[in-house]
Amino acid sequence: QQPVQSPQAVILREGEDAVINCSSSKALYSVHWYRQKHGEAPVFLMILLKGGEQKGHDKISASFNEKKQQSSLYLTASQLSYSGTYFCGTERDRDDKIIFGKGTRLHILP
Amino acid sequence: EAQVTQNPRYLITVTGKKLTVTCSQNMNHEYMSWYRQDPGLGLRQIYYSMNVEVTDKGDVPEGYKVSRKEKRNFPLILESPSPNQTSLYFCASSLSTSSYEQYFGPGTRLTVT
Numbered sequence: 001q002q003p004v005q006s007p008q009a010v011i012l013r014e015g016e017d018a019v020i021n022c023s024s025s026k027a028l029y030s031v032h033w034y035r036q037k038h039g040e041a042p043v044f045l046m047i048l049l050k051g052g053e054q055k056g057h058d059k060i061s062a063s064f065n066e067k068k069q070q071s072s073l074y075l076t077a078s079q080l081s082y083s084g085t086y087f088c089g090t091e092r093d094r095d096d097k098i099i100f101g102k103g104t105r106l107h108i109l110p
Numbered sequence: 111e112a113q114v115t116q117n118p119r120y121l122i123t124v125t126g127k128k129l130t131v132t133c134s135q136n137m138n139h140e141y142m143s144w145y146r147q148d149p150g151l152g153l154r155q156i157y158y159s160m161n162v163e164v165t166d167k168g169d170v171p172e173g174y175k176v177s178r179k180e181k182r183n184f185p186l187i188l189e190s191p192s193p194n195q196t197s198l199y200f201c202a203s204s205l206s207t208s209s210y211e212q213y214f215g216p217g218t219r220l221t222v223t
Contacts, residue, residue, distance in 0.1 A: 002152070030209055041200060041214035042153070049209070087153060095160070095207045097168055100145075102152040 001025060003090045005101035013109050017076050020104045022088030024069040031064050031071040032089035032098060035082075042087060045073070075106070083108045112137045114215035116201050122221045123191060131186045131218050133201030141204045142184040143168065143212070144176065146197040153200070159184055160207065191222040 003024045012018055022031060030049045034042040046057070048064035048071060056062065059076040075082055085105050089098040114135045123129055135142065143158035145168075155168030159178040173195055175187040184203075188195060199218045204210040 032212075034212075041216055042212075043214070044211040047209065047211065089153075091209065094209055097143075097155055097158055097166070098212075099155070099169065100153040102150060 002099055003088055003101040005086075005088055005104050007104060008102070009105040009107070011107045011109065012078050014080055015077050017074070018078055018082075018106060020073040020075075020086050020088075020106070022071045022073070022090070022101055024090050026069065026090075026092055028064075028066060028069050028090050029093050029096065030091040031062075032091070033062055033071075033073050034087045034089065034100075035084045036087065036103075037084040045086075078106075078108050080108050080110060082106060112213070114201055114203055114213050116199075116215040116218050118218060119216060120219050122223065124223055125192055126190050129188050129191060129220075131188075131199060131201075131220070133184045133186065133215060134182050135184075135203040135213070136182065137203065137205075137213065138181065139203035139213075140181070140206045141210070141212075142178065143202050144174070144184070144186050145200045145202065146170065146195075147200060147217075148197050156186070156199075191220075193222050196220060196222050 006021045033045040036042040050066040062073045064071045085103040089100040117132045144156040145153040157176040159165045201215040202212040204212045
């Protein structure tokens with residue numbers, strides 16, 4: 001079942017923070033986050049495995065609450081380069097297929 | 111350079127004319143998969159392969175075939191394309207299983223008239 005992402009779209013000014021949520025009705029083994037710029041292929045951001053870990057690099061981080069089957073992606077002090085569509089992908093078991101959400105469009109204004 | 115390549119990048123064809131979209135990776139990855147991307151629907155998995163000669167259906171396999179005879183190649187075959195298969199297609203690969211970072215190819219934009 002496809003995970004639900006929210007919001008569908010968000011517009012921010014440079015320097016503002018954003019949170020993108022991903023939720024599933026089923027128990028999850030892992031959550032994957034990718035960013036896709038217009039006309040390009042998706043690019044990997046991070047994977048979170050069950051265990052409630054939090055990951056991050058630079059000003060982009062994510063958390064995974066396996067009890068709630070939810071993950072959140074945090075973009076701090078957003079930069080123009082953060083613009084794009086963010087996808088979460090969920091995996092119910094190890095070696096299972098990944099099911100991606102419909103994406104969240106993020107637009108950063110100068 | 112580590113990469114996933116797809117060919118062709120753009121294709122316009124007619125209903126019923128068999129076509130193959132090739133996908134090749136040079137990273138010795140075991141796991142490969144095909145997705146289609148349509149506006150508002152996100153990335154939907156068509157087929158995936160855990161290793162050579164091992165393939166399995168994703169969420170939208172109808173109308174598609176795949177094969178994995180070599181580790182590096184994972185072609186997508188449309189035996190009788192229809193207009194509802196007009197889409198942007200991505201091939202992806204990862205080191206092992208789906209629990210690793212996936213590297214996506216540049217995409218193939220297919221139009222079936």
